Amino acid sequence: MAWFKKTRKPMAAPAKEKPSRVPEGLWVKCPGCAQAIYNKDLVTTLNVCPKCGHHFRLGAAERLRTLFDAAWTEYDKDLVSTDPLSFTDTKPYRARLKAGMEGTGLRDAVIVASGAIDGIETMVAAMEYEFIGGSMGVVVGEKIARAIERAIGARMPVVIVCCSGGARMMEGALSLMQMAKICAALARLDRERLPYIAVLTDPTTGGVTASFAMLGDLNIAEPKALIGFAGPRVIEQTIRQKLPDGFQRSEFLMEKGMLDLVVDRRELKATIASALRFMGAGALATQSEAVSP
Amino acid sequence: MPLETLEFEEPIAALLKEIEALTQLPRTDARDREIEALGRRLVTVRGTLYKSLTPWQRVLVARHPNRPGLEDFIQRLFTGFVEIHGDRRFADDHALMTGFAEFKGQPVLLVGHVKGGDTKEKIFRNFGYARPEGYRKALRAMRLAEKFRRPIIVFVDTPAAYPGIESEERGVAEAIAVNIRDMTVLDTPIIVIVSGEGGSGGALGIAIGDRVLMQEFAIYSVIPPEGCAALVWRDSSKKAEAAAALKLTAPDLLEFGIIDEIVKEPIGGAHTDPAAAAQLVDDVLTRVLAEVGAMTSDARLAKRYEKFRNMGRAGIEFLEE
Numbered sequence: 326m327a328w329f330k331k332t333r334k335p336m337a338a339p340a341k342e343k344p345s346r347v348p349e350g351l352w353v354k355c356p357g358c359a360q361a362i363y364n365k366d367l368v369t370t371l372n373v374c375p376k377c378g379h380h381f382r383l384g385a386a387e388r389l390r391t392l393f394d395a396a397w398t399e400y401d402k403d404l405v406s407t408d409p410l411s412f413t414d415t416k417p418y419r420a421r422l423k424a425g426m427e428g429t430g431l432r433d434a435v436i437v438a439s440g441a442i443d444g445i446e447t448m449v450a451a452m453e454y455e456f457i458g459g460s461m462g463v464v465v466g467e468k469i470a471r472a473i474e475r476a477i478g479a480r481m482p483v484v485i486v487c488c489s490g491g492a493r494m495m496e497g498a499l500s501l502m503q504m505a506k507i508c509a510a511l512a513r514l515d516r517e518r519l520p521y522i523a524v525l526t527d528p529t530t531g532g533v534t535a536s537f538a539m540l541g542d543l544n545i546a547e548p549k550a551l552i553g554f555a556g557p558r559v560i561e562q563t564i565r566q567k568l569p570d571g572f573q574r575s576e577f578l579m580e581k582g583m584l585d586l587v588v589d590r591r592e593l594k595a596t597i598a599s600a601l602r603f604m605g606a607g608a609l610a611t612q613s614e615a616v617s618p
Numbered sequence: 619m620p621l622e623t624l625e626f627e628e629p630i631a632a633l634l635k636e637i638e639a640l641t642q643l644p645r646t647d648a649r650d651r652e653i654e655a656l657g658r659r660l661v662t663v664r665g666t667l668y669k670s671l672t673p674w675q676r677v678l679v680a681r682h683p684n685r686p687g688l689e690d691f692i693q694r695l696f697t698g699f700v701e702i703h704g705d706r707r708f709a710d711d712h713a714l715m716t717g718f719a720e721f722k723g724q725p726v727l728l729v730g731h732v733k734g735g736d737t738k739e740k741i742f743r744n745f746g747y748a749r750p751e752g753y754r755k756a757l758r759a760m761r762l763a764e765k766f767r768r769p770i771i772v773f774v775d776t777p778a779a780y781p782g783i784e785s786e787e788r789g790v791a792e793a794i795a796v797n798i799r800d801m802t803v804l805d806t807p808i809i810v811i812v813s814g815e816g817g818s819g820g821a822l823g824i825a826i827g828d829r830v831l832m833q834e835f836a837i838y839s840v841i842p843p844e845g846c847a848a849l850v851w852r853d854s855s856k857k858a859e860a861a862a863a864l865k866l867t868a869p870d871l872l873e874f875g876i877i878d879e880i881v882k883e884p885i886g887g888a889h890t891d892p893a894a895a896a897q898l899v900d901d902v903l904t905r906v907l908a909e910v911g912a913m914t915s916d917a918r919l920a921k922r923y924e925k926f927r928n929m930g931r932a933g934i935e936f937l938e939e
Binding site: 403404405406407408409410412413414415432462463464466467470492493494496497498499500501502503504505506508509510511512513515516531532534535536537538539540553554555559560563564568572573581582583 | 779780781782783785786787788789790791792794795796798799800802803816818819822823826838839840841845846849850851860863864865866870871874876922923926927929930931932933934935936937
């Protein structure tokens with residue numbers, strides 16, 4: 326056989342890498358500036374590239390570590406979804422839930438906990454993207470609603486760190502109704518004049534954006550996070566055009582007036598603390614004690 | 619306009635055609651008898667067909683081009699409708715209509731999506747895809763109703779909120795979020811009727827109420843079946859499977875406690891007899907409006923909160939460590 330007729334083995338496709346997750350190993354290539362970063366450096370910079378400021382995605386537990394001063398109290402960690410629709414697509418939803426639990430050590434896509442942020446007792450809900458895309462189903466809805474109700478009871482501010490693709494399709498309209506459930510609780514929090522800060526991280530889309538992510542007394546985003554209602558692909562299909570650069574990114578939303586500020590993760594805790602102080606938090610608990618007979 | 623038939627309605631289409639052909643013939647007693655017989659057959663065929671619709675067939679019925687929508691209900695159930703336009707911020711959205719009218723002598727505010735009838739009107743109405751200004755107009759109008767203690771009646775029929783650049787730029791997510799939050803505490807009775815397509819956030823953005831009713835063949839879903847199929851099966855032709863998996867039919871939603879009541883439709887769906895369909899809505903609406911209207915503000919708001927607060931509880935289990 327002539328050499329030029331030789332059939333070549335196709336090159337193996339490179340293993341698909343997840344772009345914004347810190348992989349194992351000593352060195353990490355930054356998707357922002359393509360530079361190699363020493364893994365241990367990332368720990369001290371809260372998973373932000375020290376060279377270009379690219380924000381790697383944070384897991385829910387790591388997120389709490391970056392916000393709380395010390396240990397925190399977790400709530401409702403034993404709630405699990407029963408798969409109310411008995412949903413099966415290419416895989417049963419139960420299998421997806423199981424994989425999510427094994428992958429993250431959590432039972433669903435959010436951790437709720439209270440603890441001190443710069444000395445201010447705060448209720449925080451942090452969403453976990455690795456659990457079925459951070460999607461909001463009945464458990465996420467229930468845990469966040471309970472967290473808000475607890476915060477009202479204890480006269481505490483609420484911070485929700487969003488990181489979610491939106492409502493969880495596998496729980497159908499029940500997941501859609503979690504938007505209503507959480508918004509209803511937020512309306513009560515609002516009437517109680519208690520602070521609520523929404524932190525929008527990459528990505529915050531769909532039903533999460535169209536409910537609690539946009540309802541903060543302050544809406545704070547991390548740089549260059551994807552934030553939107555409809556997914557970019559859906560919009561491209563509707564308008565049959567490519568979307569402009571930077572569309573649906575934090576900076577774009579701020580420019581359009583939808584965000585109060587875009588803050589580097591390394592400044593986030595301090596910014597939240599100063600906002601909470603402006604809103605009178607910290608003094609809240611003592612105030613209510615003084616008022617109550 | 620002749621009634622359009624859906625792909626699964628072939629036996630109905632054949633009968634309609636036969637009747638149509640007969641009516642062209644010169645009038646005789648024999649012809650009339652035959653038309654009458656065919657008419658009776660039509661009712662039975664429709665009855666059996668509609669008794670066992672698949673979820674996907676229900677999606678098609680909910681989207682039927684002749685399905686009566688807000689404008690039809692306004693004409694049949696309300697008097698003296700005066701439309702109010704615009705969000706006083708940016709524009710007047712044509713996919714979402716608001717206005718006041720009387721329902722049996724009682725002044726009410728009407729809010730609802732409009733999809734439009736013919737092609738020209740469909741384009742004008744943006745096929746029922748509302749933009750942010752639509753949701754903001756709705757909230758402005760609802761505040762007006764709250765101020766003057768008038769009940770609000772909402773008709774939901776939209777594929778989705780408009781997924782376009784300008785929607786995102788003007789904050790469609792924020793508009794929907796604010797509506798949902800504020801409607802949970804709006805101090806006046808709110809009755810919601812899902813009359814066609816309950817398309818995700820675009821529907822929920824006006825669908826918080828003391829009672830959520832749903833017409834028998836309407837649908838209410840977190841994502842359209844086509845979108846779901848494209849997402850998980852990577853194949854939009856799996857829409858029938860997706861429609862079944864999503865549990866988006868009225869009986870499913872009643873079981874989950876997402877809706878309070880199903881409003882029956884005439885045999886063959888609301889589009890076959892809009893007058894009868896409206897009458898069925900009228901009956902339920904009259905009763906429900908009286909029930910909710912009789913409650914005190916505090917009791918009504920507490921109940922509204924509890925209703926949405928409890929949604930999904932049945933889907934949660936408590937696992938011991």
